[in-house]
Amino acid sequence: MLKLLEYLKEALFGAGEQARSPQDVEQLRTAFRARYHSFKLLLAANQKALETMSDMERALVGARPFGMTYVKAACTAVSVNAMKIIRHLTELAPGRYEELNARFKAIQEAIGAVLASRKPAAGDRLVVPLEEVDKSTVAETGSKMANLGEVLKEMNLPVPGGFVVTALGYQRFIEHNDLQVEIDRRLQSFTGDKVDDLHGLSAEIQQLITRASVPEDLARAIQLTHARLERALGAGVRVSLRSSASGEDDAGVSFAGQYRSELNIGADHILEAYKEIVASKYSLHAMSYRFNRGIADDQVWMCVGCMAMVDAVAGGVMYSRNPIDDRDSSIVINAAWGLPKSVVDGSVTPDQFVVSRSDPMRLVEKTVRVKELKIVCDPEEGVVREALLEEESSSPSLTDEEALRLAGMAVRLEGHYGCPQDVEWVMARDHSFYVLQCRPLQQVACGLEPASVQDVDRPPIVGGGVTASPGAASGPVFFVRHNADVLQFPEGAVLVSAQPLPRWATVMNRAVAVVTEQGSVTGHLASVAREFGIPALFGVPRALERLTAGLVVTVDADRRRVHEGRLGQLLTATRRKNLMEGSPVHDILQRIARCIVPLNLLDPDAPEFRPGRCQTLHDITRFCHEKAVHEMFTFGKEHRFTERSSKQLVADVPMQLWVINLDDGFEREVEGRYVPLDNIRSIPMRAIWEGMVAIPWQGPPPVDAGGLMSVMFQATVNPALDPAMQSSFSNKNYFLISRNFCNLQSRFGFHFAAIEALVGERPGENYLSFQFKGGAADFSRRLARVVFVSEILGEFGFSVALSSDALCARVEDP
Amino acid sequence: MGEMSVLLVDDEAEFLEILVKRLKKRKVNLTAVTSGEAAIQMMKESPADVVVLDVRMGGMDGIRTLDEIKKIAPLAEVIMLTGHANVEVAMAGMALGAFDYLIKPVQIDELLYRLQDAFKKKSLQEQRERSQGV
Numbered sequence: 001m002l003k004l005l006e007y008l009k010e011a012l013f014g015a016g017e018q019a020r021s022p023q024d025v026e027q028l029r030t031a032f033r034a035r036y037h038s039f040k041l042l043l044a045a046n047q048k049a050l051e052t053m054s055d056m057e058r059a060l061v062g063a064r065p066f067g068m069t070y071v072k073a074a075c076t077a078v079s080v081n082a083m084k085i086i087r088h089l090t091e092l093a094p095g096r097y098e099e100l101n102a103r104f105k106a107i108q109e110a111i112g113a114v115l116a117s118r119k120p121a122a123g124d125r126l127v128v129p130l131e132e133v134d135k136s137t138v139a140e141t142g143s144k145m146a147n148l149g150e151v152l153k154e155m156n157l158p159v160p161g162g163f164v165v166t167a168l169g170y171q172r173f174i175e176h177n178d179l180q181v182e183i184d185r186r187l188q189s190f191t192g193d194k195v196d197d198l199h200g201l202s203a204e205i206q207q208l209i210t211r212a213s214v215p216e217d218l219a220r221a222i223q224l225t226h227a228r229l230e231r232a233l234g235a236g237v238r239v240s241l242r243s244s245a246s247g248e249d250d251a252g253v254s255f256a257g258q259y260r261s262e263l264n265i266g267a268d269h270i271l272e273a274y275k276e277i278v279a280s281k282y283s284l285h286a287m288s289y290r291f292n293r294g295i296a297d298d299q300v301w302m303c304v305g306c307m308a309m310v311d312a313v314a315g316g317v318m319y320s321r322n323p324i325d326d327r328d329s330s331i332v333i334n335a336a337w338g339l340p341k342s343v344v345d346g347s348v349t350p351d352q353f354v355v356s357r358s359d360p361m362r363l364v365e366k367t368v369r370v371k372e373l374k375i376v377c378d379p380e381e382g383v384v385r386e387a388l389l390e391e392e393s394s395s396p397s398l399t400d401e402e403a404l405r406l407a408g409m410a411v412r413l414e415g416h417y418g419c420p421q422d423v424e425w426v427m428a429r430d431h432s433f434y435v436l437q438c439r440p441l442q443q444v445a446c447g448l449e450p451a452s453v454q455d456v457d458r459p460p461i462v463g464g465g466v467t468a469s470p471g472a473a474s475g476p477v478f479f480v481r482h483n484a485d486v487l488q489f490p491e492g493a494v495l496v497s498a499q500p501l502p503r504w505a506t507v508m509n510r511a512v513a514v515v516t517e518q519g520s521v522t523g524h525l526a527s528v529a530r531e532f533g534i535p536a537l538f539g540v541p542r543a544l545e546r547l548t549a550g551l552v553v554t555v556d557a558d559r560r561r562v563h564e565g566r567l568g569q570l571l572t573a574t575r576r577k578n579l580m581e582g583s584p585v586h587d588i589l590q591r592i593a594r595c596i597v598p599l600n601l602l603d604p605d606a607p608e609f610r611p612g613r614c615q616t617l618h619d620i621t622r623f624c625h626e627k628a629v630h631e632m633f634t635f636g637k638e639h640r641f642t643e644r645s646s647k648q649l650v651a652d653v654p655m656q657l658w659v660i661n662l663d664d665g666f667e668r669e670v671e672g673r674y675v676p677l678d679n680i681r682s683i684p685m686r687a688i689w690e691g692m693v694a695i696p697w698q699g700p701p702p703v704d705a706g707g708l709m710s711v712m713f714q715a716t717v718n719p720a721l722d723p724a725m726q727s728s729f730s731n732k733n734y735f736l737i738s739r740n741f742c743n744l745q746s747r748f749g750f751h752f753a754a755i756e757a758l759v760g761e762r763p764g765e766n767y768l769s770f771q772f773k774g775g776a777a778d779f780s781r782r783l784a785r786v787v788f789v790s791e792i793l794g795e796f797g798f799s800v801a802l803s804s805d806a807l808c809a810r811v812e813d814p
Numbered sequence: 815m816g817e818m819s820v821l822l823v824d825d826e827a828e829f830l831e832i833l834v835k836r837l838k839k840r841k842v843n844l845t846a847v848t849s850g851e852a853a854i855q856m857m858k859e860s861p862a863d864v865v866v867l868d869v870r871m872g873g874m875d876g877i878r879t880l881d882e883i884k885k886i887a888p889l890a891e892v893i894m895l896t897g898h899a900n901v902e903v904a905m906a907g908m909a910l911g912a913f914d915y916l917i918k919p920v921q922i923d924e925l926l927y928r929l930q931d932a933f934k935k936k937s938l939q940e941q942r943e944r945s946q947g948v
Contacts, residue, residue, distance in 0.1 A: 023945075026945060027945045027946065030938070030941050030942050030945045031942065033938055033941075034938040034939065034941075034942050037931075037934055037935060037938050038935075040931075041931060041935070044931070069899065072899040072900065072901070073899035073917050075899075075901050076899040076900065076901050076904045076915065076917060077899075077917065079901050079904060079905065080904050080905075080908060080914065080915045083905065083908045084908070084914070087908075108901070108905060111901065112901060112902065115901065185870070185898070188897060188898050188899060188900075762923075762927055763923075764923075764924070765927070
């Protein structure tokens with residue numbers, strides 16, 4: 001009986017606040033305020049999560065370099081915000097969406113598995129003699145030494161005797177000194193954005209490594225293998241130590257000259273030299289290179305090759321094909337007196353021999369240059385630069401027969417590996433050749449069509465030299481003479497220096513072109529320039545003297561000229577390559593993004609729109625956002641709290657719309673069921689309204705005239721959608737508002753449209769989003785509609801995502 | 815809502831100094847300490863409304879400190895601020911009730927907004943408990 005009375009009372013009087021004590025009403029108000037705050041926090045977290053997801057997508061499609069620090073930070077930010085969103089939804093509806101936690105945990109585990117995919121070092125040996133090395137040992141010995149082992153074992157070409165300190169050796173060294181934790185800490189705590197900050201970090205980490213001790217077992221293994229080498233080659237044999245890091249020399253990744261080499265080292269200093277090579281993993285240019293090429297720090301195992309020094313008469317680099325013209329199959333040999341170091345580091349402009357592959361092979365070009373110095377072994381230890389006497393400096397460093405012999409080796413090496421090769425070689429006193437390094441050559445397409453050469457009226461400022469990397473680009477001249485200059489190097493400048501030193505590679509992501517007075521097409525910096533798609537002109541006489549700092553020039557590397565000003569007709573289309581795509585870090589981000597970015601829950605009215613169907617963090621954020629709006633909507637009704645219940649909007653339009661005031665959206669509190677338009681204080685609602693009524697409505701627009709208006713109108717004029725109490729949230733048109741916020745939901749039949757806007761005081765948190773799905777038309781017309789709407793929104797700066805016939809668009813505070 | 819009191823905890827003195835200077839310029843009432851142990855002591859003596867806590871610290875680390883703070887002052891809100899982006903640590907912190915987990919470098923206004931949000935949440939919770947007579 002009592003229940004019946006209660007029921008009648010509620011039915012007749014609405015059982016609102018009339019039946020409540022002032023304390024109850026105040027409690028409801030407090031509860032609502034807390035809920036509204038949770039709702040706002042959820043919206044802010046949602047905004048942050050979506051922002052980070054967009055940034056991840058931009059990173060994946062763009063050319064901007066990023067490292068693991070970025071990947072981890074992005075993952076952390078999205079995960080934290082998704083977790084906050086779940087938490088705030090739970091505050092709004094305790095216990096109602098428990099399943100979300102399990103889905104979130106499962107997605108987190110999938111992300112964690114990708115992030116934690118660090119593998120242990122391959123193999124079980126600390127040191128491996130070169131004669132046991134071949135391509136099957138690549139994970140253990142690094143690609144550079146695996147290639148050399150292959151040359152020795154499989155091709156029977158001469159390679160100096162030696163051994164490799166393996167990936168396991170590196171792991172042993174790092175673990176023995178507990179270095180990785182400290183290195184990771186420093187790398188991840190690094191917040192500087194300038195090159196000089198990075199320089200400081202690089203120096204600190206290198207110092208950590210060089211001060212560490214080589215564990216006894218590793219030291220013993222190195223010394224024993226070295227002693228064996230001495231027994232084979234004679235007491236006191238000197239060695240070179242070179243990096244053979246995993247991934248180095250892989251196709252498409254040159255790492256040219258980015259790590260250190262130590263030459264002519266005696267037994268007493270071998271361990272010190274080993275640490276220097278390992279430390280060079282963290283040299284400024286190696287770190288920059290990895291960052292720009294998307295190579296994660298923890299994927300690089302620093303194997304070190306140790307080979308007997310060859311008492312060199314001459315040395316250099318040869319390419320089995322022309323590196324800057326993929327139509328040219330000639331073998332290009334660069335040679336200089338002494339060790340090949342002067343050729344690879346660009347300190348001399350070497351002799352060039354070009355050999356045709358005709359049968360028999362034929363020397364088709366021979367350019368003998370003045371080589372001012374040579375690098376030779378110091379009788380004590382290390383190497384020295386020796387000035388050359390005039391006669392020696394201008395005499396060819398190879399005979400024609402020797403050049404042909406070398407070319408034959410290049411062709412054999414290319415045949416064995418099945419692709420063009422970049423080979424470092426040395427000639428001993430007995431004029432026999434040794435291969436010191438052999439790796440895939442990155443050949444680029446020829447950019448210059450001789451028939452289309454358009455001459456420029458004005459003469460160049462400087463010209464000549466060799467095209468080290470093709471193309472043309474324009475920018476202000478910036479001289480690089482010292483390391484300090486690298487730190488100041490501006491974005492978009494032309495790097496001009498005396499020598500193309502490999503360490504200038506640090507600025508290859510900022511330079512538009514490179515001009516040097518010395519160097520050749522086979523130097524390390526030339527490889528890096530080609531890799532980055534930057535025009536480079538080397539060996540240009542008097543470039544430093546004739547060019548002026550800050551002067552805007554056009555470097556036409558194809559025609560070997562540098563002109564004053566920006567000559568648009570010469571500039572080649574931007575060739576700067578997207579070096580991130582396909583890189584290991586890119587791959588990790590891509591795999592993680594699959595757990596985060598795709599949106600599968602598109603239709604809030606579909607039966608699969610539920611927690612258990614959330615496959616990604618985006619699904620979770622989408623689900624929670626939708627349900628949070630719903631929870632805010634139902635609070636007033638569930639608690640019979642008229643202050644926060646829906647009010648029908650009174651406006652001079654043939655539409656039925658309801659408004660829920662979340663906080664300060666009304667000018668004055670509303671007692672009854674209706675709110676006049678002039679009582680609406682919400683800035684975004686008024687703006688949306690202004691747009692909705694901008695064109696006077698004569699009646700419903702034609703059904704296929706456009707998505708939004710059509711769906712809005714059909715939904716709002718339907719008399720079946722009669723006011724507040726009987727209709728559910730899922731088929732009415734509501735504004736949820738506060739002064740700075742508005743969420744408009746419109747549903748009717750198969751349509752769903754939502755607009756949400758935040759225009760608060762906090763820059764960076766504001767946004768406007770629009771979602772649309774469905775329609776009664778056939779699929780192709782629905783699809784055409786969302787494509788059309790997306791194009792319009794795109795014009796207005798929205799980022800738009802289409803999936804089937806659903807559209808999500810968003811624009812944020814710039 | 816009264817004035818918000820903030821406790822900053824970071825063992826990098828240089829970073830702490832800059833942060834204190836910047837927040838004070840924005841009229842934030844704050845105290846700074848350089849260890850988790852000192853933070854616990856401070857929360858016992860004079861609990862702050864919001865704590866900004868470094869994750870990696872010598873001695874008691876951020877996660878343990880957070881756990882202790884929540885035991886001493888359950889309504890105090892804690893924002894983790896770290897240079898070390900680690901999803902697992904972030905999740906552990908959030909599970910222990912951290913209000914947020916921010917990654918350095920953070921814009922000072924961004925931090926200020928989070929402080930205001932955290933403080934409002936705490937104030938609303940206190941109001942709610944009062945109105946319910948808890």
